[in-house]
Every structure is written in C-alpha cells, then in structure tokens.
Amino acid sequence: MSHAKLSIGIAGAGLLGRLIAWQLLRKGHRVMLFDRGPEHGTQAAAWTAAGMVAPLSEAVVSDRFIYDMGRYALRQWPQWVKQLPAHRRPLWQFNGSLVVAHPQDQSELTQFYRDLYHVTGDTQGYQWLTRPALHSLEPDLNDQFQHGLLLENEGHLDNRTLFTALGNALRELGGHCVFDCEVELESGLIHTPSGPRRFDQVIDCRGMGAKSGFPELRGVRGEILQVQTRDLTLNRPVRLMHPRYQLYVVPKPDHHFVIGATQIESEDRSPMSLQSSLELSSALYTLAPAFSEARIVEQSVNLRPALPDNNPGITREDRLLRVNGLFRHGYLLAPAVVDQVMAMIDEGADTEFAPHLLNLSRNALNDNSQSEQRAG
Ligand SMILES: Cc1cc2nc3c(=O)[nH]c(=O)nc-3n(C[C@H](O)[C@H](O)[C@H](O)COP(=O)(O)OP(=O)(O)OC[C@H]3O[C@@H](n4cnc5c(N)ncnc54)[C@H](O)[C@@H]3O)c2cc1C
Known part of the structure; x- marks a missing residue:
C-alpha cells in the first residue's frame, strides 16, 4: 500500500x-x-x-x-x-421512485414488474400499488392511473x-x-x-x-426539458411506461422539473427536435394535467459517453x-x-x-x- x-x-x-x-x-x-x-x-x-x-x-x-x-x-x-x-x-x-402506465399500456407495467423479479431474484425494495395507495403518495398525478410500482430503494x-x-x-x-x-x-x-x-x-x-x-467511445444523445410550475408537487421521480419510450420526470428545487426520455444513437449535439419536444411535453401533460401551465425554462442536449x-x-x-x-x-x-x-x-x-x-x-x-x- x-x-x-x-x-x-x-x-x-x-x-x-x-x-x-x-x-x-x-x-x-x-x-x-x-x-x-x-x-x-x-x-x-x-x-x-x-x-x-x-x-x-x-x-x-x-x-x-x-x-x-x-x-x-x-x-x-x-x-x-x-x-x-x-x-x-x-x-x-431518498424517497424511492414511482413507475406508472396509462390503462391502455398496463401490460408494459406488468412486464416491467416481471423483469424486475427476473433480474433481482426477489421482491425486496419494490412494491405494487393499488390506485388509492398510488394517489395518496402522489396526489397530483392524473387520476386515471390505476396502479403503480413504488421502487423504494431509489434516490x-x-x-x-x-x-x-x-x-x-x-x-x-x-x-x-x-x-x-x-x-x-x-x-x-x-x-x-x-x-x-x-x-x-x-x-x-x-x-x-x-x-x-x-x-x-461513442456518444449517445440525450435530451431534457426543464419546466417550472407551482401548480403541482411530485415527491419523487416518476417514470411513465409507454410502448415506444419511457418518460421520466424528476422534481428539482424551486418548483423545477426535469423531463427526459430520449436515448438516441447519435453524436449530434444540435438542439432538440420539434418532435422530441412535442412528445416530451404531451407525455408530461398526460402524466399530470396541471403541467399544462408550466413554463419551459430550458431545453438541453448532451452526449452520454459509452463504451461498446x-x-x-x-x-x-x-x-x-x-x-x-x-x-x-x-x-x-x-x-x-x-x-x-x-x-x-x-x-x-x-x-x-x-x-x-x-x-x-x-x-x-x-x-x-x-x-x-x-x-x-
Ligand atoms: C440527458 C441525460 C440524462 C442523464 N441522466 C442521468 C441520470 O439520471 N442518472 C445517471 O446516473 N446518469 C445520467 N446521465 C449520464 C451521466 O450524465 C454521465 O454518465 C456522466 O456525466 C459521465 O461523467 P463523466 O465525468 O465521465 O463525463 P462528463 O460529466 O461529461 O464530464 C466530462 C468533462 O470533461 C470536459 N472535457 C472534455 N474534453 C476536454 C478537454 N479536451 N480538455 C479539458 N476538459 C475537457 C468537459 O467539459 C466535461 O466537463 C445522463 C446523461 C444525459 C446526457
């Protein structure tokens, strides 16, 4: 030594x-x-x-x-x-994070639960939530969500x-x-x-x-929107399962929220496309309609450094x-x-x-x- x-x-x-x-x-x-x-x-x-x-x-x-x-x-x-x-x-x-899916995408959530069990080999650190349990944890989420998955061991x-x-x-x-x-x-x-x-x-x-x-080394493009609103509170990060992408929303100080989803195999650092911006904002609105009046304060792009x-x-x-x-x-x-x-x-x-x-x-x-x- x-x-x-x-x-x-x-x-x-x-x-x-x-x-x-x-x-x-x-x-x-x-x-x-x-x-x-x-x-x-x-x-x-x-x-x-x-x-x-x-x-x-x-x-x-x-x-x-x-x-x-x-x-x-x-x-x-x-x-x-x-x-x-x-x-x-x-x-x-360290409040854990939540995973939800709209009723039409419920099978994505069920599959995610099965995959978790397959990888971790136990049910420690995560639990299936009924509708009342979900909405008492996060009252501002869209009330059409019927179930959720609480991943307790996440920060x-x-x-x-x-x-x-x-x-x-x-x-x-x-x-x-x-x-x-x-x-x-x-x-x-x-x-x-x-x-x-x-x-x-x-x-x-x-x-x-x-x-x-x-x-x-290759770069994998990621895009985020940052919005600000006092109209709702999230107590932990929330992921929305969708057949084409997973949206995540992470609460930040001063009523800011970071929203991301995209992982694109490209080293292009140019600004966010209109399509990405539309997809992120509309998914955000379906997660909690109170986001509709949020102000967009930042759109950013960067590259994740990845080996093969x-x-x-x-x-x-x-x-x-x-x-x-x-x-x-x-x-x-x-x-x-x-x-x-x-x-x-x-x-x-x-x-x-x-x-x-x-x-x-x-x-x-x-x-x-x-x-x-x-x-x-
Ligand atoms: C949109 C997005 C969301 C992400 N979300 C998460 C997440 O929620 N959780 C998570 O765990 N990870 C997340 N990541 C991944 C995480 O950001 C990266 O894995 C991490 O930043 C890599 O750290 P690093 O120090 O290697 O590189 P970086 O953080 O990129 O730092 C590299 C530094 O090197 C400097 N530099 C480069 N070239 C030179 C040079 N020639 N001379 C001097 N300085 C130089 C740069 O200016 C930079 O400051 C996310 C990434 C992106 C893009």
Missing part, C-alpha cells in the same frame, strides 16, 4: 473529475483539475443529467454488475453528501447544486482548478495552451472529450489512468468507479472492478444505515 502524497493532474471537471479530485485532496494528494468549459460545469453531460440513482429501474436494461454497483451508490452518496461543505438545498433525496441528487458544492470543497481543500482550458494528455503530462505540465499521475476524466484515448458493452472502463498506461464509459449511469456508478480509482492510486489495485474492494454484500441495503440515508 502506498502512502506517498502525489501530484495529480485531472483532465475534465465533470462528474468523475470533480469527485476524484475531491477524494484525492481529502487523502492529502496535490491536485490540479482542468476543464475546457466554465466553472459551473455546464459542458458536462452530468450537468444536463437528471441525477437519478436508480439501480432497480436500470437493472431491467443492464448487466447485474450495474445493479450491484448501483446498490453500492445508495449507501455511498448519503455519506459523501454529509462530508461536503454546508449547502442551502438538500443534495440527496436522486440535485446534480447542479452538487457541482457547486464539489467546486467549493475543492477550493477549501487547496485544489487548483483551471477552467476554459482545453487539454491533451500523455503519461505523466498534461498539455495546456500555455505549455506542458508534469505530474506523478494523470487521470483522464474527459467523457466524450477523451475519444483519442478511447477510440471505441455500455459498461464503465478504466485503463492504465504507466502514469496515465483513463476512466470513462459511464453511459446513462454516471450518478449510479460514480461511487463504485471513484472508489476503484482511489484503490488503484492508493493501494495499487489492478484495473479489474473488484467487488470486495467495495464491500458489496447482498444484504447491504437492509442494514441500519438505511434510515440514515432517508435524511440525507
């Missing part, structure tokens, strides 16, 4: 870059973090993202590996949030406030952040417009900006670690991936994801820490 304090250069101040920089600074390493975008992080996919930490929802469309790492995230995020400097808004909410983050909180933490710990600075990398070297800088270790966290190091198997990848070439491929699971996988990177730097672990390093256990979510998580 190495206890040497290293000088570490990180390229990319998106989700991974900020979290890894923070963890390294807390361990006493010297860190310099570069991003081609501005300080707020608006260029990162993680800025555009909805911030859901949804292992059950993702279990039905991903490897078991993703589900296990997601369960780890549910334990780790509340701990991390407690360690960040004080912030005005709750960063982490979500206020991702944009988290970015600011991480930025503050980096400064407090003496990290050196350089924004509006596009960089290129080599082992032990970061090339900046003002010349090369040498480090004991360089970490590539550039997401889609790292294509030269991960030639097989849609799983995360970490490679090491001497003094250069590359971390990428978080795809649609950045917030879900970040705790496992970041802890793996820390183990590689501090304990010399190899690049295999090693579940024992993460202390994953089947009953991890049934321990006493669960009640603490709800307060986070």
Whole structure:
C-alpha cells in the first residue's frame, strides 16, 4: 500500500473529475483539475443529467454488475453528501421512485414488474400499488392511473447544486482548478495552451472529450426539458411506461422539473427536435394535467459517453489512468468507479472492478444505515 502524497493532474471537471479530485485532496494528494468549459460545469453531460440513482429501474436494461454497483451508490452518496461543505438545498433525496402506465399500456407495467423479479431474484425494495395507495403518495398525478410500482430503494441528487458544492470543497481543500482550458494528455503530462505540465499521475476524466484515448467511445444523445410550475408537487421521480419510450420526470428545487426520455444513437449535439419536444411535453401533460401551465425554462442536449458493452472502463498506461464509459449511469456508478480509482492510486489495485474492494454484500441495503440515508 502506498502512502506517498502525489501530484495529480485531472483532465475534465465533470462528474468523475470533480469527485476524484475531491477524494484525492481529502487523502492529502496535490491536485490540479482542468476543464475546457466554465466553472459551473455546464459542458458536462452530468450537468444536463437528471441525477437519478436508480439501480432497480436500470437493472431491467443492464448487466447485474450495474445493479450491484448501483446498490453500492445508495449507501455511498448519503455519506459523501454529509462530508461536503454546508449547502442551502438538500443534495440527496431518498424517497424511492414511482413507475406508472396509462390503462391502455398496463401490460408494459406488468412486464416491467416481471423483469424486475427476473433480474433481482426477489421482491425486496419494490412494491405494487393499488390506485388509492398510488394517489395518496402522489396526489397530483392524473387520476386515471390505476396502479403503480413504488421502487423504494431509489434516490436522486440535485446534480447542479452538487457541482457547486464539489467546486467549493475543492477550493477549501487547496485544489487548483483551471477552467476554459482545453487539454491533451500523455503519461505523466498534461498539455495546456500555455505549455506542458508534469505530474506523478494523470487521470483522464474527459467523457466524450477523451475519444483519442478511447477510440471505441461513442456518444449517445440525450435530451431534457426543464419546466417550472407551482401548480403541482411530485415527491419523487416518476417514470411513465409507454410502448415506444419511457418518460421520466424528476422534481428539482424551486418548483423545477426535469423531463427526459430520449436515448438516441447519435453524436449530434444540435438542439432538440420539434418532435422530441412535442412528445416530451404531451407525455408530461398526460402524466399530470396541471403541467399544462408550466413554463419551459430550458431545453438541453448532451452526449452520454459509452463504451461498446455500455459498461464503465478504466485503463492504465504507466502514469496515465483513463476512466470513462459511464453511459446513462454516471450518478449510479460514480461511487463504485471513484472508489476503484482511489484503490488503484492508493493501494495499487489492478484495473479489474473488484467487488470486495467495495464491500458489496447482498444484504447491504437492509442494514441500519438505511434510515440514515432517508435524511440525507
Ligand atoms: C440527458 C441525460 C440524462 C442523464 N441522466 C442521468 C441520470 O439520471 N442518472 C445517471 O446516473 N446518469 C445520467 N446521465 C449520464 C451521466 O450524465 C454521465 O454518465 C456522466 O456525466 C459521465 O461523467 P463523466 O465525468 O465521465 O463525463 P462528463 O460529466 O461529461 O464530464 C466530462 C468533462 O470533461 C470536459 N472535457 C472534455 N474534453 C476536454 C478537454 N479536451 N480538455 C479539458 N476538459 C475537457 C468537459 O467539459 C466535461 O466537463 C445522463 C446523461 C444525459 C446526457
């Protein structure tokens, strides 16, 4: 195990870059973090993202590996949030999420329930809701919904406030952040417009900006609408099942809601199409008619960085670690991936994801820490 304090250069101040920089600074390493975008992080996919930490929802469309790492995230995020400097808004909410379908699409919901059982092998962490139970949890949903599925073990983050909180933490710990600075990398070297800088270790966290190091990396386009209304409240993220797409609505502070659905195999970053905008808004209106007077405050597009198997990848070439491929699971996988990177730097672990390093256990979510998580 190495206890040497290293000088570490990180390229990319998106989700991974900020979290890894923070963890390294807390361990006493010297860190310099570069991003081609501005300080707020608006260029990162993680800025555009909805911030859901949804292992059950993702279990039905991903490897078991993703589900296990997601369960780890549910334990780790509340701990991390407690360690960040004080912030005005709750960063982490753990109220579960809801899945609903219109009566004509009820078979989609039933199939989702069966798929969940098939993947998880038990019925822990989710429950079928009758109409009264559903509407007492979320009174503002369209009253035509007859059933719902409550996924109790899911949470979500206020991702944009988290970015600011991480930025503050980096400064407090003496990290050196350089924004509006596009960089290129080599082992032990970061090339900046003002010349090369040498480090004991360089970490590539550039997401889609790292294509030269991960030639097989591809971008998967995602689009979100953000609306604001005081006419209704949602207490947790809600997913609407539909034969062609799944819409998700995530409540954010100040009566904002982030709505997304699309996952398009394209690296096109142009603005949202009229069709996407119409589909998202009309699905939103059918979810809760009170959305009709909501104001559209943002339409955003970004690319999810994905490797061919849609799983995360970490490679090491001497003094250069590359971390990428978080795809649609950045917030879900970040705790496992970041802890793996820390183990590689501090304990010399190899690049295999090693579940024992993460202390994953089947009953991890049934321990006493669960009640603490709800307060986070
Ligand atoms: C619409 C949408 C919704 C999503 N919703 C969720 C969700 O609910 N839950 C979830 O878990 N995940 C979600 N994701 C996925 C998540 O956002 C990504 O997995 C995550 O952001 C990847 O993190 P990253 O740090 O690798 O990349 P990013 O967050 O994209 O950060 C990369 C950073 O590198 C910088 N950079 C790039 N090139 C250079 C360069 N040459 N020099 C300097 N800096 C550079 C960029 O400016 C950026 O700040 C969503 C993504 C999208 C697009």
